[in-house]
Amino acid sequence: MRFKxxxxxxxxxxxxxxxxxxxxxxxxxxxxxxPAMSAALGRLRDYFGDDLLVLQGKxxxxxxxxxxxxxxxxxxxxxxxxxxxxxxxFDPATSQRTFRxxxxxxxxxxxxxxxxxxxxxxxxxIRLETVLPSDxxxxxxxxxxxxxxxxxxxxxxxxxxxxLLFEERHVVVGWTGNPLFETELGDEDVMHASHVxxxxxxxxxxxxxxxxxxxxxxxxxxxxxxxxxxxxxxxVIETNRLALMHERLARRMASMFxxxxxxxxxxxxxxxxxxxxxxxxxxDEGLRWLRDQLRHDSALP
Numbered sequence: 001m002r003f004k005x006x007x008x009x010x011x012x013x014x015x016x017x018x019x020x021x022x023x024x025x026x027x028x029x030x031x032x033x034x035p036a037m038s039a040a041l042g043r044l045r046d047y048f049g050d051d052l053l054v055l056q057g058k059x060x061x062x063x064x065x066x067x068x069x070x071x072x073x074x075x076x077x078x079x080x081x082x083x084x085x086x087x088x089x090f091d092p093a094t095s096q097r098t099f100r101x102x103x104x105x106x107x108x109x110x111x112x113x114x115x116x117x118x119x120x121x122x123x124x125x126i127r128l129e130t131v132l133p134s135d136x137x138x139x140x141x142x143x144x145x146x147x148x149x150x151x152x153x154x155x156x157x158x159x160x161x162x163x164l165l166f167e168e169r170h171v172v173v174g175w176t177g178n179p180l181f182e183t184e185l186g187d188e189d190v191m192h193a194s195h196v197x198x199x200x201x202x203x204x205x206x207x208x209x210x211x212x213x214x215x216x217x218x219x220x221x222x223x224x225x226x227x228x229x230x231x232x233x234x235x236v237i238e239t240n241r242l243a244l245m246h247e248r249l250a251r252r253m254a255s256m257f258x259x260x261x262x263x264x265x266x267x268x269x270x271x272x273x274x275x276x277x278x279x280x281x282x283x284d285e286g287l288r289w290l291r292d293q294l295r296h297d298s299a300l301p
Contacts, residue, residue, distance in 0.1 A: 006047055007043070010040055010043060010044050010047070011073050011076060011077060012030070012077065013026065013030065013037070013040040013041070013044065014044055014052070014069070014073055015070075015073055015074060015077060016029050016030055017037075017040075017041060017044075017052075017053060018053075018062055018066065018070050018073075021053065021059065021060045021061065021062070022060060023037050023038055023041060023060075024037075041053065048065070048069070050063055050065045050066065051063055052065070052066040053066065074143060074144070075280075077144070078143075078144035078278060078280045079280055081144060081280075089285070090285040090286040090289060092122060092123040092126060092286075092289055093122065093123060093124075094125065095123065095125065095126055095286065096125045096126070096127075097126055097127070097286055098126075098127040098128075098129060099126065099127070099128050099129070099147045099148065099286075099287070099290055100129045100130075100131075100145070100146045100147050100148075101128060101129065101130045101131075101146065101147060101148045101149075101150065102130070102131055102132075102133055102137045102140065102141075102146050102148070102149040102150065102151070103130050103132075103133070103149075103150040103151075104132060104133055104150075104151075104200070104228075104229060105132065105228045105229050105230045106229035106230070106246055106248075106249045107150050107273070108130055109229075109230055109249055109252055109253075110246065110248040110249045110252050110298075111150075111165075111248070111294060111297055111298045112128065112130060112294075112297075113252075114297045114301075115128075115293055115294060115296075115297040116128060118293075118297065119293070131146075132200075132201070133149070133151060133155070133200070133201070134201055134202075135201065135203055135205075137149050137151065137155070138155065138156065138157035138160075138276070139157075141157065141160055141276055141277060141278055142157060142159070142160060142278065144278050144280065144281075147277060147281070147287055147290070148275055148276070148277050148287065148290065148291070149275070149276040149277075150165060150273065150274070150275055150276075150294070151273070151274060151276065152208050152271055152272065152273060152274070153271075153272040153273075153274050154208075156274050156276045157276065159279075160276055160277065160278060160279055161276070161277060161279055161282060162274045162275065162276040162277075163274065163275050163291065164272060164273075164274060164275075165273045165274060165275050165291075165294060165295060165298055166248075166273055166295070166298045167270045167271065167272055167273070168246050168247060168248060168270065168271040168272075168273055169246075169247045169270060169271075170208075170209050170244050170245065170246060170247065170264060170268055170271070171244070171245060171246075171247050171250050171261050171262065171263060171264060172185055172190060172242055172243070172244060172245075172261070172262045172263070172264055172265075173232070173233070173236060173242070173243050173244075173245045173250050173253075173254075173259050173260065173261055173262075174193075174236050174240070174241065174242045174243070174259070174260050174262075175236055175237045175238055175239060175240070175241075175258060175259070175260065176258040176259065176260045177238070177258070178236075178239075178240050178242075178260065179240075180193065180240070180242070181260040181262060184262075184265075185262040185263075185265055186265050187265045187266050189265070190220075190242060190264070190265060190266075191218060191220060193220075193221075193240065193241070193242045194220075194221045194222075194223040194239075194240065194241050194242070195220045195221060195222050195223065195224075195241060195242050195243060195244075196222075196223070196224040196225070196226060196232050196235045196236055196241050196242070196243040197209075197210045197222045197224070197225050197226070197243070198210065198225070198226050198227070198228070198229055198232065199225050199226075199227065200227065200228070207229070208271045209244035209245070209246075210244070212268065212269055213244070216268075218266075223241060224241065229245070229246070229249055230249075230253070232245060232253075233253050233256075233257040233259055234257075236259070237257055237258055237259070244264065246271070247261075247300065248298070248300055248301070251300060251301045252301060255301075273298075275291055275294065277291075
């Protein structure tokens with residue numbers, strides 16, 4: 001299809017070329033031969049009257065003009081994707097759509113896992129793909145690379161729409177054999193015990209609970225630092241260590257591990273877990289359905 005003399009398929013080629021900065025890798029990603037990809041680049045150069053990508057040494061770099069085109073082309077492709085998605089009636093029972101989500105292992109265990117079991121019955125041909133959050137997660141939503149980001153409110157991008165999934169309370173967890181749980185857990189019990197914390201990703205981002213404890217001026221002895229929430233039970237069982245954990249995850253984990261659960265014996269803020277998506281998909285019937293399903297399965301067990 002052509003629009004004002006431009007083959008619109010070339011916009012996809014342009015986007016991948018700018019992303020990979022390599023004719024061979026772009027060809028591989030689009031399942032084309034390298035000569036076909038080189039020809040596409042040549043046609044783009046002819047149409048825009050610019051080299052777009054130039055070879056310097058063994059690497060290709062975009063021209064200044066190409067850099068100005070990138071956000072416009074990406075926005076155009078997102079709008080086309082939204083048009084295709086929202087113009088077709090969505091039937092979860094027959095849809096073969098793949099939803100791509102950015103979610104922590106906590107959300108996967110506490111919400112997505114029970115949802116996936118239910119989808120096997122009500123939407124058997126729908127696929128869910130999840131990746132762990134990173135520093136660039138909000139940007140991936142802006143770029144339209146993922147459908148949904150599930151994250152605490154502090155990490156959303158204010159330029160894109162977001163909805164509350166649920167509010168989460170944190171609790172104290174420990175081994176059922178820990179003598180601290182034989183009586184009501186007190187403030188001093190928590191603060192004098194050794195703890196397991198969670199730092200995530202290459203940047204060692206602190207979990208909400210650990211960050212809040214610091215803001216509250218409550219310093220603990222951190223004997224272990226886990227890289228994921230679901231690793232915490234392994235690090236507290238058969239020890240006297242404690243951990244602060246999301247209540248939903250704690251209840252799921254207590255059905256599989258010998259975990260004791262107690263309220264935090266001092267005032268502690270609730271965490272607001274949000275769902276964020278690209279503005280272009282605001283009318284996406286399928287994505288709206290998925291958000292409703294996540295709310296359904298986010299209830300406390």
